[in-house]
Amino acid sequence: MREMDLTVRPLTAGQWPALEDLFGRAGASNGCWCMYWRIGPRYRDRPREDNKRDLERLTRSGPAPGLLAFDGDTAVGWCELAPASRPGLAGAQPVLPASG
Numbered sequence: 001m002r003e004m005d006l007t008v009r010p011l012t013a014g015q016w017p018a019l020e021d022l023f024g025r026a027g028a029s030n031g032c033w034c035m036y037w038r039i040g041p042r043y044r045d046r047p048r049e050d051n052k053r054d055l056e057r058l059t060r061s062g063p064a065p066g067l068l069a070f071d072g073d074t075a076v077g078w079c080e081l082a083p084a085s086r087p088g089l090a091g092a093q094p095v096l097p098a099s100g
Contacts, residue, residue, distance in 0.1 A: 030044075033051035034080045037082060
């Protein structure tokens, strides 16, 4: 197995094509485009194209809505970012830093 050389970058408009490649035609988790954490379960009631459009708008308006992990030029991972005070995060579990 080869070792990955990971680089993590904020999602910007310039990185958008890499996110599209990573999420694929289905939009990651069944068309969510990571909008669940912003609008809750009603993301399922919307066409996946609306979820994609809204995440792209967030990307273009800043701040970065997430981080992309790259192995070379290929996006291999994604992490959603949003202020904890966002209404869509009301039911989310906080992630605490590891101790030790």
